[in-house]
Amino acid sequence: xxxxxxxxxxxxxxxxxxxxxxxxxxxxxxxxxxxxxxxxxxxxxxxxxxxxxxxxxxxxxxxxxxxxxxxxxxxxxxxxxxxxxxxxxxxxxxxxxxxxxxxxxxxxxxxxxxxxxxxxxxxxxxxxxxxxxxxxxxxxxxxxxxxxxxxxxxxxxxxxxxxxxxxxxxxxxxxxxxxxxxxxxxxxxxxxxxxxxxxxxxxxxxxxxxxxxxxxxxxxxxxxxxxxxxxxxxxxxxxxxxxxxxxxxxxxxxxxxxxxxxxxxxxxxxxxxxxxxxxxxxxxxxxxxxxxxxxx
Numbered sequence: 703x704x705x706x707x708x709x710x711x712x713x714x715x716x717x718x719x720x721x722x723x724x725x726x727x728x729x730x731x732x733x734x735x736x737x738x739x740x741x742x743x744x745x746x747x748x749x750x751x752x753x754x755x756x757x758x759x760x761x762x763x764x765x766x767x768x769x770x771x772x773x774x775x776x777x778x779x780x781x782x783x784x785x786x787x788x789x790x791x792x793x794x795x796x797x798x799x800x801x802x803x804x805x806x807x808x809x810x811x812x813x814x815x816x817x818x819x820x821x822x823x824x825x826x827x828x829x830x831x832x833x834x835x836x837x838x839x840x841x842x843x844x845x846x847x848x849x850x851x852x853x854x855x856x857x858x859x860x861x862x863x864x865x866x867x868x869x870x871x872x873x874x875x876x877x878x879x880x881x882x883x884x885x886x887x888x889x890x891x892x893x894x895x896x897x898x899x900x901x902x903x904x905x906x907x908x909x910x911x912x913x914x915x916x917x918x919x920x921x922x923x924x925x926x927x928x929x930x931x932x933x934x935x936x937x938x939x940x941x942x943x944x945x946x947x948x949x950x951x952x953x954x955x956x957x958x959x960x961x962x963x964x965x966x967x968x969x970x971x972x973x974x975x976x977x978x979x980x981x982x983x984x985x986x987x988x989x990x991x992x993x994x995x996x997x998x
Contacts, residue, residue, distance in 0.1 A: 729831045729896035730810065731941055734758055736907060736930060737829060738808055740916045744926065754941045759803060761796035761811040766851050778950045788945050812872045815881040823890045827914065830882040833896035834994045835875055836967035836979055839865045843970075850951050858970050866982050876986040883992045897995040903927050 731754065738757055739749055749757075767775075772793055779785040791799070800809055811818070822828065833841075843861040846854035854861065861870075868874040886893035892913045899906050904927050911918045918926070928934060935941065946952045971979060987993065 729833055729899060730812075732899060732930060732935065733829055733831050733894070733910075734808070734810060735935070735938075735941055736910055736926070737914070739926060739929070740907075740911050740914050740918070741806060741808070744918075744922060746929065750938075750940050752940070753943075753945055755943060755945055758808045758810045759796050759799045761800065761809055762813060764793050764795050767793050771851055775949055775951060785949050789949060792949075814872075814878040815885060823885065823888050825890075827890050827892070829892045829894060829910065829913070830886075831894050831896055831899075832879050832882070832994075834965075834967070835983065836971065837896075837965065838875070840967045840970050842870065848952055859975065862971075862975060866978070879992065880990055883990065895995050901995070903930060 734754055734757075735749070738754070739746070742748065772789075775789060776786065779789065796809075796811075800807060815822075839862055840858070842865065843854070843858050846852040846861070864870050865873075865875070872878065882891070882893055885891045892910065894906065894909075904923055907923060907926055907930070908918070911923075943952065
C-alpha cells in the first residue's frame with residue numbers, strides 16, 4: 703500500500719532518533735514487574751536472571767508476526783540457534799504457551815475484556831492499566847517507530863488521525879477502557895491509572911499488594927519502590943526486551959524504556975489537534991463517569 707495514502711510500510715526504514723519512547727507500555731511493563739515480584743515473594747535474583755518476556759506470556763504477540771515478517775527475521779538470524787529458539791517461542795500462539803505454564807501463571811495482554819474468556823474474573827486476578835489518551839497516542843506512535851514489526855513511516859499528526867479513527871491495533875481506545883471500567887468493582891479486578899503509579903508509587907504498590915493478598919513490610923515497600931524507580935528500571939536489562947533487539951526486531955538506536963513522565967503530549971499537539979482531541983475525549987466520556995487523573 704502506498705505510503706502517500708497510508709503511512710505504514712512493510713519495508714525496512716531508517717532507525718528512529720526520537721527522544722522519548724513507549725511511555726504507555728512502560729506502565730504495562732512496570733506493572734508486570736511489580737506483580738511478578740509481589741507474587742514471587744520479592745525474589746529479585748530470579749527476576750534479574752529471567753527476562754520479563756520469559757516470565758510472562760504475551761497472549762497475542764504471535765499475531766504480530768506475519769509469515770512475511772517471520773521469514774525475514776528467521777533469515778536475518780540464520781545459523782543463530784539461540785535466537786531462533788527465542789523466535790520459536792515468540793511465534794507460538796499465546797494460548798498454547800499459557801497452557802504449558804505451571805501455576806501461578808503470569809499473562810500479559812492488550813486485548814479488551816470482551817475478547818477474553820467471559821468467566822475470566824471468576825478465577826483470575828486482573829490488573830488493568832489505563833492512561834491519558836493523548837500520552838497514549840504519543841507513546842504508541844513512538845512504539846510503532848521502535849518496532850520493526852510495524853515500521854511506521856508517517857509523522858505524528860498522521861498517526862493521531864489513525865488513532866482517533868480506531869485504525870490502530872487494539873482499538874477502539876475508549877470502548878476498551880469502558881469495558882474494564884464497568885468491571886472495576888469486581889473483587890478480582892484492579893483498575894489502575896498510569897498517573898497513579900507515576901504520582902504515588904508507594905501507595906499504588908501497597909494497593910497492588912493488598913489486591914494480591916500479599917503482606918509487605920515498610921522496608922520491603924521502600925526496597926521495591928527503589929527497584930521500580932524510573933532510573934533503576936530504565937537500566938534493568940531484564941525488562942528492556944533485549945531479546946527482541948538481539949533478534950533485530952527493535953531499532954538499535956532506541957531503548958524500550960526511555961521516558962517515564964506524563965504530559966509529554968503537549969509537545970506534539972498543535973492548537974487544532976488540541977481542539978480536536980478535547981472534542982473527541984468529551985464525546986467519548988459523556989456516557990461514563992470515568993475520568994483521567996491528569997486531566998481533571
